[in-house]
Amino acid sequence: MKNKYIPDDTIRRLPVYLRNLLNLKKQEKKIASSKEICFSLNILPDQFRKDISYFGTFGKRGVGYDVDKLIYTLEKIIGIDKKVKVILVGVGRLGSALIRYKGFSALNIEISYAFDNDPKKIGKIIEGIEVKDIEKMEEILKEEKILVGIICVPANKAQKVAEYMVKSGIKGVLNFAPTTLNLPKKIFVSYVDMASELGSLIFKLNNL
Amino acid sequence: MKNKYIPDDTIRRLPVYLRNLLNLKKQEKKIASSKEICFSLNILPDQFRKDISYFGTFGKRGVGYDVDKLIYTLEKIIGIDKKVKVILVGVGRLGSALIRYKGFSALNIEISYAFDNDPKKIGKIIEGIEVKDIEKMEEILKEEKILVGIICVPANKAQKVAEYMVKSGIKGVLNFAPTTLNLPKKIFVSYVDMASELGSLIFKLNNL
Numbered sequence: 001m002k003n004k005y006i007p008d009d010t011i012r013r014l015p016v017y018l019r020n021l022l023n024l025k026k027q028e029k030k031i032a033s034s035k036e037i038c039f040s041l042n043i044l045p046d047q048f049r050k051d052i053s054y055f056g057t058f059g060k061r062g063v064g065y066d067v068d069k070l071i072y073t074l075e076k077i078i079g080i081d082k083k084v085k086v087i088l089v090g091v092g093r094l095g096s097a098l099i100r101y102k103g104f105s106a107l108n109i110e111i112s113y114a115f116d117n118d119p120k121k122i123g124k125i126i127e128g129i130e131v132k133d134i135e136k137m138e139e140i141l142k143e144e145k146i147l148v149g150i151i152c153v154p155a156n157k158a159q160k161v162a163e164y165m166v167k168s169g170i171k172g173v174l175n176f177a178p179t180t181l182n183l184p185k186k187i188f189v190s191y192v193d194m195a196s197e198l199g200s201l202i203f204k205l206n207n208l
Numbered sequence: 209m210k211n212k213y214i215p216d217d218t219i220r221r222l223p224v225y226l227r228n229l230l231n232l233k234k235q236e237k238k239i240a241s242s243k244e245i246c247f248s249l250n251i252l253p254d255q256f257r258k259d260i261s262y263f264g265t266f267g268k269r270g271v272g273y274d275v276d277k278l279i280y281t282l283e284k285i286i287g288i289d290k291k292v293k294v295i296l297v298g299v300g301r302l303g304s305a306l307i308r309y310k311g312f313s314a315l316n317i318e319i320s321y322a323f324d325n326d327p328k329k330i331g332k333i334i335e336g337i338e339v340k341d342i343e344k345m346e347e348i349l350k351e352e353k354i355l356v357g358i359i360c361v362p363a364n365k366a367q368k369v370a371e372y373m374v375k376s377g378i379k380g381v382l383n384f385a386p387t388t389l390n391l392p393k394k395i396f397v398s399y400v401d402m403a404s405e406l407g408s409l410i411f412k413l414n415n416l
Binding site for chain 1: 231248286287302314315362386387398403407408412416
């Protein structure tokens with residue numbers, strides 16, 4: 001699959017399909033139609049079929065998709081068929097909430113290390129994870145290959161933290177700080193921009 | 209501007225431009241180029257010019273944009289030139305973190321009411337906001353017109369909360385619960401889907 005062009009929107013929908021499939025599995029569904037897989041997603045079944053066609057041929061016309069098989073395939077495609085460890089920097093209120101957030105584990109993602117520079121936070125244990133001194137990050141990531149880091153520090157500290165992450169070997173950054181990061185092109189950066197989401201919503205209410 | 213087609217991506221970028229402009233203002237910039245406005249956004253200056261051209265003619269060729277004026281215009285376009293009040297339901301760890309989150313106020317958005325159904329949380333005061341019994345929501349929204357609600361309850365409770373919000377007069381929902389909502393078409397729903405963002409990032413690291 002390397003180097004094949006896959007639209008960004010397709011990529012963003014993969015974990016969403018996976019979550020709906022996991023729900024169907026919980027309901028003990030064995031076979032699901034594309035309509036069921038798209039249930040309440042605002043995605044047309046055609047779009048789903050197009051999205052997964054990038055990765056091969058799945059499902060049987062008129063029958064549907066084997067739920068277990070498609071879950072396995074999607075986990076494999078995304079790269080979460082084995083547990084993926086990530087780190088988090090910034091154990092403030094948002095950071096602590098994320099450490100305790102249950103949504104990650106459904107996708108086989110685990111926050112394995114949390115870092116902060118505040119002596120009052122270092123050593124604290126949250127959800128079984130000890131908050132470590134941020135200065136230990138490089139050393140820890142030398143021992144254990146972790147590629148993804150979550151940034152939950154204030155906006156004015158995010159760039160410096162991101163650079164240190166990259167220096168320590170992180171290749172993908174999920175940034176919650178309300179600011180944009182300036183990193184080498186080879187680093188993947190995603191933003192969870194809560195205020196902008198609210199802003200867009202308010203725009204739509206006022207204009208559409 | 210009503211009924212004019214504006215791409216969703218353009219809408220999502222407006223608050224992002226605004227935030228960069230607010231940063232430029234903080235740095236006491238009076239005039240900014242489109243390149244400066246797009247600084248570290250991964251957005252080309254051409255895209256910015258195209259995006260704001262939906263709303264009129266701004267800036268002077270070869271001179272740039274009046275920072276204050278463009279901030280005012282964008283706030284007006286988005287609908288946050290006056291303070292916008294929103295409600296939040298679900299004062300768990302994520303909900304509390306959001307109440308304390310500083311990113312909203314920069315965009316003139318205020319979480320004015322927080323609701324929960326847990327007697328242990330009702331009455332608590334967080335960041336000056338008293339957590340109210342969720343059953344009071346309809347009554348409160350009858351007194352005060354608030355159109356946007358944030359959902360921070362667990363996934364299995366989100367649909368019911370969303371329906372109650374809509375019944376109480378909410379027209380736009382920002383959903384943090386890792387599940388999709390099934391609401392009338394006239395209701396705007398946005399998702400902040402942290403696990404999916406991480407999933408997409410992991411996919412890119414594995415495949416691109």
